[in-house]
Amino acid sequence: MILQRSLLAVSLSAAIATLVACGGSGAASSGATASTTSGTLFDGAVAGATVFCDTDGSGTLTGSEQTAVTGDDGKFTFATACTADVVSKEGTGVDVTTNQAPRGSFRAVRGSLYVTPFTTMLAHSGLTLVEFQAVMNSLGLGSVDPGTFNPAVDNATLRKAMAAAKVLNDLAAIVSAAGGDPAAAFKAAAAALATAVKNNPGDLSADDTKLNAVLDAASAAAFANSGAFANATQKANAAKLAREAIKLSYKAIRSAADNKAAEDAFGNESSSDTINKCKGDGTLDDDTKTNTKSDEIKNDQNIAKAQYLAIDSVGLFSSPSATTPTLLTADALASTAGATVTGMTLATIDRLQLNTHAQGTPLGSSGKTVQLAVEVTQTGSSRTLKFQIDKVQLGQTGAGNLEMVVKAGAKLNYYAKSGARVELFPAKAIENLSPNVLSTANGGPVLNFATIIGAVSGDLGNNTTNQALLQDLLGSQGTFKVKVIVTDVDLREAIVSGNSTVDTKLASGKISIPKPGDTTKTDDVRGALFDANLTFN
Numbered sequence: 172m173i174l175q176r177s178l179l180a181v182s183l184s185a186a187i188a189t190l191v192a193c194g195g196s197g198a199a200s201s202g203a204t205a206s207t208t209s210g211t212l213f214d215g216a217v218a219g220a221t222v223f224c225d226t227d228g229s230g231t232l233t234g235s236e237q238t239a240v241t242g243d244d245g246k247f248t249f250a251t252a253c254t255a256d257v258v259s260k261e262g263t264g265v266d267v268t269t270n271q272a273p274r275g276s277f278r279a280v281r282g283s284l285y286v287t288p289f290t291t292m293l294a295h296s297g298l299t300l301v302e303f304q305a306v307m308n309s310l311g312l313g314s315v316d317p318g319t320f321n322p323a324v325d326n327a328t329l330r331k332a333m334a335a336a337k338v339l340n341d342l343a344a345i346v347s348a349a350g351g352d353p354a355a356a357f358k359a360a361a362a363a364l365a366t367a368v369k370n371n372p373g374d375l376s377a378d379d380t381k382l383n384a385v386l387d388a389a390s391a392a393a394f395a396n397s398g399a400f401a402n403a404t405q406k407a408n409a410a411k412l413a414r415e416a417i418k419l420s421y422k423a424i425r426s427a428a429d430n431k432a433a434e435d436a437f438g439n440e441s442s443s444d445t446i447n448k449c450k451g452d453g454t455l456d457d458d459t460k461t462n463t464k465s466d467e468i469k470n471d472q473n474i475a476k477a478q479y480l481a482i483d484s485v486g487l488f489s490s491p492s493a494t495t496p497t498l499l500t501a502d503a504l505a506s507t508a509g510a511t512v513t514g515m516t517l518a519t520i521d522r523l524q525l526n527t528h529a530q531g532t533p534l535g536s537s538g539k540t541v542q543l544a545v546e547v548t549q550t551g552s553s554r555t556l557k558f559q560i561d562k563v564q565l566g567q568t569g570a571g572n573l574e575m576v577v578k579a580g581a582k583l584n585y586y587a588k589s590g591a592r593v594e595l596f597p598a599k600a601i602e603n604l605s606p607n608v609l610s611t612a613n614g615g616p617v618l619n620f621a622t623i624i625g626a627v628s629g630d631l632g633n634n635t636t637n638q639a640l641l642q643d644l645l646g647s648q649g650t651f652k653v654k655v656i657v658t659d660v661d662l663r664e665a666i667v668s669g670n671s672t673v674d675t676k677l678a679s680g681k682i683s684i685p686k687p688g689d690t691t692k693t694d695d696v697r698g699a700l701f702d703a704n705l706t707f708n
Contacts, residue, residue, distance in 0.1 A: 205282025
């Protein structure tokens, strides 16, 4: 069974390692001569992100600036000590709590042990360290230096930190959904949030007047120059709706009974879809309609609940004409023993169907563009097949069923290794991928596996040796480890527990596929990892 990654455990281990390895003194926010050798990027822990030493102070990565990539626990290490601010490159990495890419750029002054929403707020607000420590105290985090602050030092602190970070994340998500610049919104909101909390000291969770003032200021700043809204009326009304939606999430996270409930609320982005709909239907242009919608949001407890897709089962079809699949439950596939299929191999799979159900609207009304990656490795052998489709439109039908469509211009990258350890890979990614690779039937998405293999075989051409190696891989029986990642989605699996079925959150993971023409470098596809065991006999 796939168990959810313990965010707290990851963060604590990262903290210990960082304290040992970091070159700074720990007085991050005040040490003029401090430097950073190692640190941790944390929103939840952000894996696979590019961080850089911002020597020119621009906040934008230039060719001469030193970079590092964060590990699965958010840790990074520079080759040489960085004596400037550390900045994360926007759009890189995945938050292992939500399995989504951060929409903003994080910043921390030199010598910081952590790069977080709090170091970002300090960096952009212009507040002194002493002033910002008072801000941290009002957020329930204590009068601490954000550069040395571990948000996951304990469960109570973690939830308070998540609640504050949720404000910035939601505002950036709202701007992104409405077609604006989420990174600019994140930066502006970070500065405004810090200043607003300073001007409204005290426990925000216990004072709606102060919390409203803080959320109003952060929303106004985020929407002012983001390009998401057309005029002052739209911006003001969007901010009114954002305040009510984010307030529900903030309070839900602060009062959550456990980390799981807090993480469910943290990952919910329904507010962005709601406000984008209101932009599209004219609600934001009408104060009366906006007030009515605001009253609806105040009572919408779904805004703070988990929204996800859950895999129920996978159906394997053995031929184009087959209408009845071999059905494998998610519970069986995720077990240690795995699922067993008789009379089939990879070579005889024509297509597979993913049977899912959704809680809420995790893809929003417009769907999401994601990447799909698959890895199949034979146990006890070097036989491996990996492929990645870089542009897939993921959406929900009116009945709530999942559908996948290959977007125009999508590319296929693949990698294969035979039992004799011979590698097969393209000189360049396969372009103009056939839309027939993905389809929808009987209420669920279908991956036409034979079409994928046909594209790979066609790319290998008339090289009979390579074709034979590919068939050796596809025709083999035995046990295979199967991994599937769909990026930017909270993906779960339906696991049987006693007499009931529990939708269990998948751990964050990655599939690394060698770059076309150069197996020494990889493209890492990160997200919720569906990890299965499948035996052909």
